[in-house]
Amino acid sequence: MAEAKAAALLAREDGGAAAEGSGRGGGATWAQTLGNVVVSIVGTGVLGLPYAFRAAGWLAGTLGVAAAGCATLYCMLLLVECRDKLEEEETEEPCDVLYTYGDLGQKCFGTIGRCSTEILIFLSQAGGSVAYLIFIAQNLHSMLTQFMSPDGFIFAVLLPMQIALSFVRSLSSLSPFSIFADACNVLAMAIVIKEDIRLFDHPFADRSAFNGLWAIPFSFGVALFCFEGFSMTLALEASMAERKKFKWVLSQALVCIMFVYACFGVCGYLAYGEATKDIVTLNLPNSWSSSAVKIGLCIALAFTFPVMMHPIHEIVEARIRSSQCFQKFSQNVGGPNWLALHASRIMVVTILAVVASYVPAFGAFIAFVGSTVCALLAFVLPTTFHLSIVGSSMSLWRRLLDYGFLLFGLVFAVYGTFTAL
Template sequence: MEEGLKPDESPLLGDRHCHEQPPPGTASTLQTIGNIIVSIVGTGILGLPFALRVAGWLAGSFAIIVAGISTYYCMILLVQCRDKMATEEPTTETRTYGDLGQKALGKTGRYLTESLILVSQCGGAVAYLLFIGQNLSSVFKFNGFTTSTFIFMLVPIEIALSWIGSLSALAPFSIFADVCNLLAMAIVVKEDVQKVFGGEFKFSDRQAISPGPGGLPFALGMAVFCFEGFGMTLALEQSMKERGKFRGVLANAVAGIASLYIVFGFFGYMAYGDATRDIITLNLTQNWSNIAVQIGMCMGLVFTFPIMVHPINEIVEGKLRNARWFQKTDNDDDDHRGGYLARWIGRSGMYLFRAVLIAALAFLASFVPGFGAFSSIVGSSVCACISFVLPALFHLRLLGPSLPRWRKVLDCFIMQLKKGVEKQAVMECFGGSYDPNCAENRPKKKKKIFDLPDCELGFCCLGFCLVVQMAGLSFPHLENVRHHLLNLFSNVSNVAFSSCSVIQLSHFRT
C-alpha cells in the first residue's frame, strides 16, 4: 500500500505515484516504432475485411484513416497533459494513464480511467476466446462442435495457466502467437492477390459505400478496436532516449499501421466480397498449410490469454492486499494457527477468483454472436472512451485556460461525436450487420417534429450540444443555462437513438 494513503484510497492498479524522476529512456527511434506496432497491432486486424464489407471499401478505408488520425491526436494530448503536469509539479512524475486521470479529476478520475481499462481488458479477453473458438470450430467442423463448445473446452486449460506465478514463462508463446499472426496475414494476402488478379471477381460488384447509416460507425468502431493501445502511450514516450522525437516517431508508426490496415482490409474484401467472414482466416482454403497456421495461431493465443487477463487479476488482488484484514493476517506469526489459516484462505480466494473470472468470461463469450460485431461494439464504446473522450476531457481540464478556442471546440466535438458513433455502431450490430444490404430494408419511423427520422434527430441534437458547448466557451457567465441546455439536448438525443434502436431490434427479431 502507498505511504500516506488510507486503505480505501489505494488506486485500482496499485502503486502508481512516484516522487522520484524515472531513469532516462534507452529505446532508439527504431525500437520505439517496433514497440508502438507491437502495442497496437493484434488479432483485430483479421476482422478489418469484414468491416469494409459492412461499410464499403471506400467508407471503411475512410473510417480507418479517421481512427488513425484521431488516435495520433489524442495520444499527443496525453503527452501534452503529462508535460503540463511536469512543469507544475517537477518533483512528481506522471507515469500512467491513471496518474493523469487523478491529476485531472482527482481520485474519481483515477478510478474512472482504470475501471475503463479493466472493462476493455475484459472485452479483449472475450475477443480472444471468440477468435480461438471460431477458428477451431472452422478447422474441426466435421466433429459438429460449436464455437461455444470449444470456448468451454478452453476453460480448464486457461484456469491452470492463470495459476502460473511468473508470466515470463509465457513470453515465448506470445512471440509464437505473433509469428503465427504474421503468417496468417501473409497467407490471406497471398490468396487475396491471387483472387483479385485471377479475374475471379468484378470490381464493380464491390460496393464503395454501404447504403445503410450504420456501416461507417461499425467500421469506425472496428478500427478504434484495432488501434487501441492508449494505456501504453506515456510509457512508450518515457522509454525513448530522445523524447523530443516522439511525435514524429508516433506519426510515422500510426501512418504505417493505418496503411497496413487499409491494404489488408481492402484486399480481403476484394477477394471474398459479400462472402467475407468476420474473421478473414475463416475464408481460407482448408489445406494443410492454412490449417496449420490457424491451429498455431490459436495455440499461441491460448498460452497468451493469461497475459491478457493479468491486469484484471492485478487490480482485484492488489485491492485485496491493501485491505486491512489481509495485511493483518499477513503479518501474523506463521506458527499462529489462525494467521496461517487466514493466509491460506487468502491465497485460495485469489486462485478461486481467477478461476471464476475465466469461467465468467467464457460464459459471456458463448453468448456473443460473432467476433466482428463484438469488436465493433467494444471499440465504439469502451475503447472510444479510453482513446478519445478521456484524453480530450483531460486536455480541457488541465490546459483549458491556455488553449485557443478552436482547440477547445475540437476537444468538445471529439467528446460529443463518440456518443453518436457508439449508438449507430450498436444498432448496426444488432440490426443485422452480417448482411451489409439489410439497412436498405429497415423501417424508418418518422418523427412529426421536424419530420426527421430518429437517428437524424439524434445527430441534430448532438450538433446542438456542440453549439451550446461553443457558446459556453464564449459566454462563461451563462454556465447554468449551458448546463440545462446540454441536459435537454442530450436527453432528447438519447431518446431518439433509443427509439431507433428499438425499431432496429424489433425488425431484427422478426
C-alpha cells in the same frame, strides 16, 4: 492481439512498465520504439477488418480506418502533452516515476478519475480476452468441425487450460508467446493477402464502395478496436531515451499502420465479397499453409491469454485484499488467503468463457467493444484530461477542437453501440 501487451497499463504501483519505474526516460532508440508501437497496436483484431469493409463498402471502410487512425493519433498526442504540462508545473524536486494514464485521471478528478480510468481499462481487457476465446474456438472449429462446436472448444479445451495458466504469475515466462503471436499475425496477414491476390481474377461487380451512412460507425468501431493499443502511449513514450522524438515516431508508425489496415481490409473484401466472414482466416481454404497459420495463432493466443488477464486479476485481487473480510481472515490464519485469490482467478476466467459462448459474432463483438470502451478510452478521457490540465493555456480553436472530439466520442459511443447491437 495487441491487448496482450497491455499488462503494464496499470503498472505505476507494481513497476510493470519498465521505463516508468526507472526515471525520466528509458533506453529505447527510435527504431525500437517504432517496433514497440507497431507490436502494441497491431493484433488479431485486424483479421476482422475485411468483414467491416463488407458491411460498410470498400471506400467507406477505407475512410473509416483513416478517420479512426487520425483521431487516435491526435488523442494519443494529447496524453503526451498532458504529461509534459504536468512535468513543467512541478515546482518541487521531480519524482522518480512518470505519470501514467491512471495518474492523469487521479490528477484531474481524484479517486473517481483513477477508478473510472481503471474500470475502462478493465473492460477493454475483458473485451479483448473474450475476443481471444471466440477467435481461438472458431478457428479450431473450422479445422475440427467433426469434433465439437465452438462453445464445446471453449469449455472443454480452453477453459481448463486457461484456469491452469491463470496460476502463472510471472509474465516474463509467457512473453515469448506474445512474440510468437505477433509473428503469426504477420504470417496470417501475408497468407490472406496471397489468397486475396489469387482471387483477383474474379469480377468485382458485387463489391460495394458505400453501403450507407449507418455502416460507417460499424467500420469505425472495428477499426478503433484494431488501434486499441492506445493506452500504451505513455508507457511507450517513457521508454524512449530521446522522448522528444516520440511524437514523430508515433506519427510515422500510425500512418504506416493505417495504410496496411486499409490495404488488408480492401483486399480481403474484394477477394471474398459477400462471403467474407467476420474472421477472415475462416475464408482460407483447407490447405497446409492456412491450417498451420490457424494452429499457430490458436496456440500463441492461448498462451498470451494470461497476459491479457494479468491487469484484470490485479484489479480484482487488489479489491479483495482491501476488503475488511479478507484482512480479518488473513490475520486469523496468519497470512494472506491465497485460496481466495486463486478462486477469484478461476471465477473471472469462467465468467469470461461464459460471456464468449453467448457472443453471436466476432465482428459485431469487436465493433461493440470498439464503439463503447475503446471510444471512451481513446477520445473522451484524453480530451477531458487535456481540457483540465492544458485548457487554460490553449487557444480558442484548440479548445473547440478538443470539445469536438469529446462530443464526437460520446455521440459515437451511443450510436456506434446501437449500430453494433
